[in-house]
Amino acid sequence: MTNRREIVSKVEMNRIEKLFQTKSSRVLNVYFTAGYPKLDDTVSILKALETSGADLIEIGIPFSDPVADGPTIQASNDVALSNGMTLKLLMEQLKDVRQEVSVPIVLMGYINPIVQYGIERFCADCAECGVDGLILPDLPMHEYLEVYKPVFEKNGLLNTFLITPQTSEARIREIDNNTSGFIYMVSSASTTGAKTGISEAQEAYFKRVNEMGLKNPRLIGFGISNKETFDKACENANGAIIGSAFIKVLGQEGDMESNIKTFIDQVIN
Amino acid sequence: MKIKVDERGYYGNFGGAYIPEMLYPNVEELRDNYEAITSDPDFKKQFDQLLKDYVGRPTPLYLAERLSEHYGAKIYLKREDLCHTGAHKVNNTIGQILLAQRLGKKKIIAETGAGQHGVATTTVCALMGVECIVYMGEVDMARQKPNVERMRILGAEVRPASSGSKTLKDATNEAMRHWINNPTDTHYIIGSVVGPHPYPEMVARFQSVISAEIRTQLKEKEGTELPNYVVACVGGGSNAAGAFYNYYDDEAVALVAVEAAGLGNTTGKSAATTTLGKPGILHGSKTLLMQTEDGQVVEPYSISAGLDYPGIGPVHAHLFETGRGTFYSVTDEEAMKAGIQLSRLEGIIPAIETSHAFAALKQMNLKSDDIVVINLSGRGDKDLETYIKWGKY
Numbered sequence: 228m229t230n231r232r233e234i235v236s237k238v239e240m241n242r243i244e245k246l247f248q249t250k251s252s253r254v255l256n257v258y259f260t261a262g263y264p265k266l267d268d269t270v271s272i273l274k275a276l277e278t279s280g281a282d283l284i285e286i287g288i289p290f291s292d293p294v295a296d297g298p299t300i301q302a303s304n305d306v307a308l309s310n311g312m313t314l315k316l317l318m319e320q321l322k323d324v325r326q327e328v329s330v331p332i333v334l335m336g337y338i339n340p341i342v343q344y345g346i347e348r349f350c351a352d353c354a355e356c357g358v359d360g361l362i363l364p365d366l367p368m369h370e371y372l373e374v375y376k377p378v379f380e381k382n383g384l385l386n387t388f389l390i391t392p393q394t395s396e397a398r399i400r401e402i403d404n405n406t407s408g409f410i411y412m413v414s415s416a417s418t419t420g421a422k423t424g425i426s427e428a429q430e431a432y433f434k435r436v437n438e439m440g441l442k443n444p445r446l447i448g449f450g451i452s453n454k455e456t457f458d459k460a461c462e463n464a465n466g467a468i469i470g471s472a473f474i475k476v477l478g479q480e481g482d483m484e485s486n487i488k489t490f491i492d493q494v495i496n
Numbered sequence: 497m498k499i500k501v502d503e504r505g506y507y508g509n510f511g512g513a514y515i516p517e518m519l520y521p522n523v524e525e526l527r528d529n530y531e532a533i534t535s536d537p538d539f540k541k542q543f544d545q546l547l548k549d550y551v552g553r554p555t556p557l558y559l560a561e562r563l564s565e566h567y568g569a570k571i572y573l574k575r576e577d578l579c580h581t582g583a584h585k586v587n588n589t590i591g592q593i594l595l596a597q598r599l600g601k602k603k604i605i606a607e608t609g610a611g612q613h614g615v616a617t618t619t620v621c622a623l624m625g626v627e628c629i630v631y632m633g634e635v636d637m638a639r640q641k642p643n644v645e646r647m648r649i650l651g652a653e654v655r656p657a658s659s660g661s662k663t664l665k666d667a668t669n670e671a672m673r674h675w676i677n678n679p680t681d682t683h684y685i686i687g688s689v690v691g692p693h694p695y696p697e698m699v700a701r702f703q704s705v706i707s708a709e710i711r712t713q714l715k716e717k718e719g720t721e722l723p724n725y726v727v728a729c730v731g732g733g734s735n736a737a738g739a740f741y742n743y744y745d746d747e748a749v750a751l752v753a754v755e756a757a758g759l760g761n762t763t764g765k766s767a768a769t770t771t772l773g774k775p776g777i778l779h780g781s782k783t784l785l786m787q788t789e790d791g792q793v794v795e796p797y798s799i800s801a802g803l804d805y806p807g808i809g810p811v812h813a814h815l816f817e818t819g820r821g822t823f824y825s826v827t828d829e830e831a832m833k834a835g836i837q838l839s840r841l842e843g844i845i846p847a848i849e850t851s852h853a854f855a856a857l858k859q860m861n862l863k864s865d866d867i868v869v870i871n872l873s874g875r876g877d878k879d880l881e882t883y884i885k886w887g888k889y
């Protein structure tokens with residue numbers, strides 16, 4: 228087991244880094260909640276997303292109290308939890324995922340379930356499954372630097388911090404220095420899924436950050452729901468993240484795989 | 497032992513600021529400014545004046561003779577129930593509205609469980625002419641109807657929180673989401689010693705007037721500032737933190753915190769966090785938290801809406817862990833009986849939250865020369881329907 232982990236972290240280059248080396252624009256990152264719509268959908272959603280052309284996939288670890296999320300993702304969290312999703316089960320589902328899926332995978336989750344799972348064990352299991360990066364939105368920077376960073380690094384996991392339109396320039400620099408993989412640019416002052424369309428003020432913020440010359444690639448998320456918003460976001464960043472709009476697709480009637488394909492097609496082509 | 501918050505907002509192992517980046521600028525603004533603002537002489541003057549002329553402070557420290565006789569100890573009641581709006585909550589909302597004004601915030605949001613904090617927030621917003629939205633769980637709106645209408649009369653919008661258990665935890669989630677969506681013009685008045693740093697310490701300081709007054713008043717009555725016990729109920733823990741604050745370092749004073757055990761701690765229907773919780777992170781701080789093995793927050797239960805919360809303020813988690821605080825839990829039934837008992841012995845109908853503190857007296861093995869101060873955090877007007885439904889009086 229340990230051997231395999233060492234190979235993952237030392238020999239192979241992290242898949243997120245590799246992605247941004249070969250593709251620096253129109254990178255599509257898609258978010259879904261593990262355990263939604265059905266408990267065992269995780270791997271089939273991953274496969275369908277990869278075949279449809281997603282460049283990066285973010286799997287949400289469901290939590291009972293997702294304060295940064297709007298109604299759509301909240302509801303997917305509730306369904307996933309009542310389906311019986313747990314972090315332990317997610318790790319089991321992802322165990323052999325690298326035999327079937329090769330796009331970079333990021334786990335996103337509120338900190339409490341991870342703390343209960345145990346941070347060392349969590350990171351080791353992530354590495355074991357072939358997870359490439361983590362987004363833990365309520366992890367404070369100082370705690371990341373003092374406690375989490377060494378464990379992430381030991382397991383070859385990259386760390387993404389968020390910035391928002393209200394984040395000060397000094398803090399954006401600090402975040403850029405402590406992020407690896409990519410920066411998650413929250414498009415507006417909002418919870419997930421709250422706003423539609425991209426305003427001039429938002430574009431001005433995208434441009435302002437674009438001109439800062441940050442070290443890390445940037446992906447814009449929140450309110451990206453279709454081709455129009457994806458294109459707009461990509462003008463001033465390396466790509467964008469679709470969350471709530473994709474959760475709605477997963478909730479649609481009909482064949483899930485073809486729904487996914489139709490949706491992703493519309494966004495990127 | 498010193499009970500003190502450190503620079504990052506920790507009391508020992510508990511506290512901190514675990515917030516998504518969307519909340520960071522607001523919380524940082526508060527953290528960087530609240531000490532300077534609240535220690536400004538003008539602020540202090542206005543705060544003290546309002547507490548005196550508007551809230552009616554100092555509240556009496558009343559020797560409850562019949563209750564004392566019943567329990568065989570000398571029992572004083574700190575009459576926070578006599579505060580304007582009927583509970584201690586207003587001490588904090590006065591402080592925070594003055595702070596919000598100095599931060600240039602134009603709108604106020606709050607969460608509420610029993611509705612007491614909502615009423616206290618709405619009241620100070622009316623006083624200052626500020627727009628106010630209060631989030632309240634749907635379940636709580638039903639069981640605390642008079643307070644919902646009070647808030648509406650005072651001009652606030654009450655928004656139902658319909659997610660999760662539809663109680664205080666979910667109202668807090670909704671208020672945080674609102675703040676994320678309205679980051680620049682809005683101040684969030686949190687109602688207890690919970691939330692990300694600096695809230696727990698800031699709220700405790702606004703409430704610390706309770707123990708400051710107890711010291712002076714007890715000195716007058718007993719010739720000593722130090723009782724043997726200070727007793728308070730704990731939901732999030734603001735009335736307890738206020739009653740304990742100026743006694744943290746007086747080891748001779750036992751600090752007794754009383755939690756709600758609902759139908760009993762083994763029934764799955766309880767809100768006794770120190771008994772049932774383990775360290776975890778909710779609403780921005782690391783604290784003791786009722787949760788599943790997988791780290792999902794467990795929905796608590798108590799007959800009392802103000803104690804129906806799965807966590808406690810980080811300072812209380814620290815008091816528990818270090819042993820500086822003594823924690824009891826009492827069931828719905830015990831609390832209701834204690835509420836009726838206080839009504840009959842002293843002519844005071846307490847809030848059901850507060851009744852929990854009284855129900856702990858019989859667990860305490862009091863001696864005849866013990867001096868006990870109970871923080872009578874609120875009055876029972878809002879709970880008449882619950883008393884009536886319970887019916888055993």
Ligand SMILES: Cc1ncc(COP(=O)(O)O)c(C=O)c1O
Pocket residue numbers: 583584609610611612613687688689729730731732733734735736801802803847849850873874875
């Ligand atoms: C009268 C009264 N006491 C106590 C509480 C519990 O809150 P805390 O633990 O913050 O004092 C409430 C909350 O609504 C209350 O109304």
